[in-house]
Amino acid sequence: MDAISVIRDKRDRRELSGAQIDWIIDAYTRGVVADEQMSALAMAIFLNGMNRAEISRWTAAMIASGERMDFGGLSRPTADKHSTGGVGDKITLPLAPLVAACGAAVPQLSGRGLGHTGGTLDKLESIPGWRASLGNAELMEVLGSVGSVICAAGDGLAPADKRLYALRDVTGTVESLPLIASSIMSKKIAEGTGSLVLDVKTGSGAFMKNAEDARELAATMVELGQDHGVRTVALLTDMSTPLGRTAGNALEVREAVDVLSGGGPADVVELTVALAREMLAAAGLSGADPERALADGSAMDVWRRMIAAQGGDPSAPLPRAHEQHIVTAPVSGVLTRLDAYAVGLCAWRLGAGRARKEDPVQAGAGVELHAKPGDRILEGAPLFTLHTDTPDALPYAQEALTDAYDIGPSEAFAPSPLILDRVT
Numbered sequence: 241m242d243a244i245s246v247i248r249d250k251r252d253r254r255e256l257s258g259a260q261i262d263w264i265i266d267a268y269t270r271g272v273v274a275d276e277q278m279s280a281l282a283m284a285i286f287l288n289g290m291n292r293a294e295i296s297r298w299t300a301a302m303i304a305s306g307e308r309m310d311f312g313g314l315s316r317p318t319a320d321k322h323s324t325g326g327v328g329d330k331i332t333l334p335l336a337p338l339v340a341a342c343g344a345a346v347p348q349l350s351g352r353g354l355g356h357t358g359g360t361l362d363k364l365e366s367i368p369g370w371r372a373s374l375g376n377a378e379l380m381e382v383l384g385s386v387g388s389v390i391c392a393a394g395d396g397l398a399p400a401d402k403r404l405y406a407l408r409d410v411t412g413t414v415e416s417l418p419l420i421a422s423s424i425m426s427k428k429i430a431e432g433t434g435s436l437v438l439d440v441k442t443g444s445g446a447f448m449k450n451a452e453d454a455r456e457l458a459a460t461m462v463e464l465g466q467d468h469g470v471r472t473v474a475l476l477t478d479m480s481t482p483l484g485r486t487a488g489n490a491l492e493v494r495e496a497v498d499v500l501s502g503g504g505p506a507d508v509v510e511l512t513v514a515l516a517r518e519m520l521a522a523a524g525l526s527g528a529d530p531e532r533a534l535a536d537g538s539a540m541d542v543w544r545r546m547i548a549a550q551g552g553d554p555s556a557p558l559p560r561a562h563e564q565h566i567v568t569a570p571v572s573g574v575l576t577r578l579d580a581y582a583v584g585l586c587a588w589r590l591g592a593g594r595a596r597k598e599d600p601v602q603a604g605a606g607v608e609l610h611a612k613p614g615d616r617i618l619e620g621a622p623l624f625t626l627h628t629d630t631p632d633a634l635p636y637a638q639e640a641l642t643d644a645y646d647i648g649p650s651e652a653f654a655p656s657p658l659i660l661d662r663v664t
């Protein structure tokens with residue numbers, strides 16, 4: 241077998257055989273196939289797609305490139321959630337301890353932010369002392385004793401995806417349905433969870449801008465999970481407006497703690513509870529009551545123990561950026577639109593995100609939203625507070641907000657649902 245014939249077949253729109261897929265993934269992981277050859281193949285897949293049989297084999301080959309974890313020894317059923325990424329998406333933070341408080345074990349292997357989307361590990365690292373990297377033994381220990389763990393995926397899990405994802409990131413081949421579905425599902429299946437709930441986002445702040453593409457991605461991932469024995473369900477959710485009232489690392493941790501204290505923004509609470517119900521049902525725990533676990537403090541108790549088990553101090557004050565800048569409303573009226581991508585871009589430029597994987601992020605940087613679509617606002621009242629340690633970034637960050645919102649008469653506001661569909 242050779243890489244050139246595999247690239248030519250996909251370039252000329254021929255279906256790749258199982259043997260070709262197994263060979264190329266294995267040879268790429270071992271360094272036998274070069275990055276430039278894999279880039280050419282990724283672009284051919286981006287342009288010509290893959291059918292379900294090819295996606296399924298590609299996913300299986302990426303799983304086989306590394307180790308598989310096994311949570312069979314735990315006394316509780318396992319449930320995990322994966323979001324395709326968005327702006328202000330801090331849902332994993334309250335969700336993991338909430339589902340654990342309701343009786344499931346939640347092994348949440350998470351990622352970092354790239355571009356305008358935030359990453360769960362970056363948010364949690366704003367808590368003084370908290371560590372993202374745990375060995376497998378420590379991960380098992382925290383999961384067994386606390387019930388939930390949020391940490392970085394180890395190097396042994398789907399190493400083919402690690403190499404390929406870094407390559408896609410610099411070759412314009414991220415936004416490909418077969419490559420996204422196989423990338424996400426290879427990691428989740430290798431992780432060994434018994435059930436999985438996918439939060440597939442659509443709208444300006446998501447990878448999939450269009451709802452039909454997002455639905456197709458959700459259906460492909462649900463099928464991949466089920467083919468590999470993982471009970472999988474997906475919610476299709478709106479990411480045209482940011483989730484909650486903050487975008488940025490420590491700002492979002494603060495909001496997640498508000499939710500665990502029984503408060504927090506209505507949309508964050510709605511999605512957290514809906515995903516918790518799905519995870520609990522998939523894990524066979526439909527009788528549990530996530531709303532009660534938020535109200536009675538049991539989810540907060542798991543949160544505090546989870547943070548402390550990973551070296552963090554749950555009582556420590558969170559970092560605050562050195563500089564705050566308020567943007568006021570230019571007119572009075574109702575906020576009829578607030579664009580997720582623009583807010584994500586603004587937070588990124590303020591220092592909350594990174595341009596390259598190795599860049600540091602500012603813990604305190606980000607955007608606070610003083611109004612959400614549907615809210616009435618007066619001319620001159622605060623609309624956004626921008627937080628940053630690098631005040632030079634303020635004009636460029638503020639520029640991202642120029643066309644980010646509309647203020648108009650109340651009739652111009654059309655409320656839209658947060659949860660658009662359920663895919664099984």
Ligand code: URA
Binds near residue numbers: 414419420423424
């Ligand atoms: N997240 C992943 O893990 N992989 C992708 O391809 C896109 C988002």
